Amino acid sequence: MTGPGVWGAEGVSVRFGARQALDRVTISALPGRVTAVVGADGAGKTTLLRCLVGALAPGEGTVRRPDARRIGYLPPGTGVYEDLSVAENLRFRSASYGIPAPAAEREVNKYLERTGLAAARDRLAGQLSGGMLRKLGVVAALLPQPDLLVLDEPTTGVDPVSRADLWWLIASAAAGGAAVLMSTTYTDEAARAARVLVLDSGQPLAEGTPAEIVAAIPGTITVAAERPAAGDERRRSWRRAGAWRVWQPGADPGRGEAVAPDLQDAVCVAALRRELGASHA
Amino acid sequence: MPEPLAECAGVSRAFGRLTVVDRVDLAVGPGEVVGLLGANGAGKTTLIRMLLGLLPVSGGSVRLFGRPPSRAGRRRIGYVPQTLGLYDDLTVAENLAFSRAVFSTAPGLADVPESLRGYARVCVRDLPLGVARRAAFAQALEHGPELLLLDEPTSGVDPLARSRLWETIGEAAGAGAGAIVTTHNMEEAEECSRLVVLASGRVVAAGTVAGIVGQARTAVVRAADWAAALRRLEAAGIRAVLSGETLRVPARPASGLAQALAGLPVRISEEPATLEERFFELAAAGISAP
Numbered sequence: 001m002t003g004p005g006v007w008g009a010e011g012v013s014v015r016f017g018a019r020q021a022l023d024r025v026t027i028s029a030l031p032g033r034v035t036a037v038v039g040a041d042g043a044g045k046t047t048l049l050r051c052l053v054g055a056l057a058p059g060e061g062t063v064r065r066p067d068a069r070r071i072g073y074l075p076p077g078t079g080v081y082e083d084l085s086v087a088e089n090l091r092f093r094s095a096s097y098g099i100p101a102p103a104a105e106r107e108v109n110k111y112l113e114r115t116g117l118a119a120a121r122d123r124l125a126g127q128l129s130g131g132m133l134r135k136l137g138v139v140a141a142l143l144p145q146p147d148l149l150v151l152d153e154p155t156t157g158v159d160p161v162s163r164a165d166l167w168w169l170i171a172s173a174a175a176g177g178a179a180v181l182m183s184t185t186y187t188d189e190a191a192r193a194a195r196v197l198v199l200d201s202g203q204p205l206a207e208g209t210p211a212e213i214v215a216a217i218p219g220t221i222t223v224a225a226e227r228p229a230a231g232d233e234r235r236r237s238w239r240r241a242g243a244w245r246v247w248q249p250g251a252d253p254g255r256g257e258a259v260a261p262d263l264q265d266a267v268c269v270a271a272l273r274r275e276l277g278a279s280h281a
Numbered sequence: 282m283p284e285p286l287a288e289c290a291g292v293s294r295a296f297g298r299l300t301v302v303d304r305v306d307l308a309v310g311p312g313e314v315v316g317l318l319g320a321n322g323a324g325k326t327t328l329i330r331m332l333l334g335l336l337p338v339s340g341g342s343v344r345l346f347g348r349p350p351s352r353a354g355r356r357r358i359g360y361v362p363q364t365l366g367l368y369d370d371l372t373v374a375e376n377l378a379f380s381r382a383v384f385s386t387a388p389g390l391a392d393v394p395e396s397l398r399g400y401a402r403v404c405v406r407d408l409p410l411g412v413a414r415r416a417a418f419a420q421a422l423e424h425g426p427e428l429l430l431l432d433e434p435t436s437g438v439d440p441l442a443r444s445r446l447w448e449t450i451g452e453a454a455g456a457g458a459g460a461i462v463t464t465h466n467m468e469e470a471e472e473c474s475r476l477v478v479l480a481s482g483r484v485v486a487a488g489t490v491a492g493i494v495g496q497a498r499t500a501v502v503r504a505a506d507w508a509a510a511l512r513r514l515e516a517a518g519i520r521a522v523l524s525g526e527t528l529r530v531p532a533r534p535a536s537g538l539a540q541a542l543a544g545l546p547v548r549i550s551e552e553p554a555t556l557e558e559r560f561f562e563l564a565a566a567g568i569s570a571p
Contacts, residue, residue, distance in 0.1 A: 032508060034523065039439065040410065040411060040437060040438050040439035040442065041410040041437040041438070042409055042410060043439070129321055129322070130321065131321055156436070156437070157433075157436065157465070158321075158465070159319070159320040159321045159323075159465050160320065160465060160467070160557050160560050160561055160564065161320040161561060161564050161565070162320070162321070163465075164520075164522060164561055167522050167523065168520060168522070170523070171511060171521075171522070171523035172511075172515075174508070174523065175507075175508035175511045175512060176508075177508075185436070185437050185438075185439075186466060186468070187440050187468065188467060188468055188557070191524075191525075192522075192523065192524040192525060193525070194525055194526060200439065209525070210525065238441060238444040238445070239444045239445075239447050239448050239451060239472070240444060240471075240472075241471040241472060241490075242451075242471075242472060242474070264440050264468060267439065267440050267441070268440050268441045268444065271439060271440070271441040272441065275441075
């Protein structure tokens with residue numbers, strides 16, 4: 001997918017020594033949309049995001065990104081100065097992007113009020129709780145109203161209350177026209193994005209809207225109270241919500257009751273197909 | 282009903298004038314997996330520390346295996362901390378052998394579970410996270426604990442690896458162990474047999490996922506231009522959560538949004554709330570309560 005204002009990477013590969021960190025990965029980030037990269041720790045999410053912001057040059061492939069001043073980036077760390085206060089961090093960030101002080105002050109106040117950070121404006125960033133620190137990092141990244149907002153795991157380890165604030169920030173940035181690209185380890189969170197890339201060991205497992213990814217699952221998924229006793233069916237089963245899901249790769253749904261799968265099921269099937277090898281490809 | 286493995290009865294804990302845990306009742310029986318949910322600062326860690334006997338209670342009582350927490354009781358617990366509790370510079374086999382020596386279960390025997398056999402001689406720091414988590418589980422389960430305490434046990438792993446870790450928890454519960462699992466992950470919460478939701482140190486809900494979500498509804502807005510709808514709701518002081526290209530507003534009837542969205546081409550409906558949406562509602566109510 002290309003076009004004006006569509007940022008992204010095409011066929012990007014990165015190698016660290018003997019390790020292939022990314023293997024021909026393609027992703028698009030559209031203006032006014034949230035795109036999620038989902039995968040386990042070590043799947044290559046940070047490496048991909050670093051390529052997109054220009055912090056890392058890929059060995060192969062091309063990256064399309066706006067000018068550095070039009071990019072907002074929350075790195076995997078805190079993304080802020082821990083020995084500056086909340087207000088000082090945001091003032092410094094605004095100034096370094098050349099935002100006039102009165103305009104910056106208005107924006108800063110709006111975000112601080114809405115995310116429950118206002119009472120902490122004079123606290124040192126290093127003294128904030130994990131959730132507050134992530135909120136501050138995201139506010140700092142979106143202050144310059146970037147065309148491309150790249151957020152590296154903004155919600156990992158954050159409780160659901162702070163997570164709702166973070167999602168409000170993300171939605172506001174997209175509503176303002178930014179192309180938002182975020183990574184996450186939570187499949188249910190990725191399912192809220194307009195488009196999703198599933199990464200596994202540096203390789204793309206699936207890409208598309210959550211509905212497209214779910215629709216592309218080959219065969220049927222059935223549910224059973226007990227785990228299949230043995231053999232092939234047992235290897236195609238996984239535990240979910242106290243019961244067992246079984247992937248039936250063929251047209252025959254087998255004996256079980258078919259379920260309407262979601263993104264989590266789709267990711268499990270993609271991982272199973274890789275695990276079971278070419279016989280089920 | 283069999284005697285609970287762990288039981289908190291009206292447990293409170295204050296630090297100075299700040300009450301962090303406030304009259305909490307919680308019990309875990311054999312074969313049960315109880316999920317402990319709460320925002321940061323809700324009191325989960327303090328509660329776990331009191332259960333482990335690491336922190337005295339300010340009020341109420343904690344009983345482990347029918348007695349006050351003690352060193353002897355600790356031997357019957359398997360604990361997987363968020364940081365996994367493995368030695369990074371020892372191999373998987375060495376970590377397991379060390380833990381066996383500490384718990385005096387067949388010392389010296391360096392047998393590694395089937396699923397970890399390929400990694401027996403690999404240092405923990407070189408393991409992929411999913412494998413390191415499996416090793417931490419193996420270490421915590423090795424002395425046949427009757428009670429498991431698991432702190433965010435599957436964070437950072439992919440859904441299939443998470444499902445495999447939950448198989449292990451399910452097997453232990455099937456064999457009669459009880460487990461307390463703290464988590465922020467709603468997919469994980471759905472694996473528990475029962476949930477206890479804490480807010481500001483108090484239990485604000487307890488029961489199964491279906492029981493906790495109950496009849497809670499969420500208003501759903503489908504708009505030709507979701508960004509415009511979001512701005513309108515925003516201006517009316519209503520916070521919506523973006524999901525794909527629809528907006529979800531937990532704990533609000535659909536009728537409550539019509540005025541804010543008047544004149545925009547939108548379709549407003551109601552759907553059952555998700556566990557996360559219900560949790561958010563409970564946590565917000567718990568925080569604002571006196």
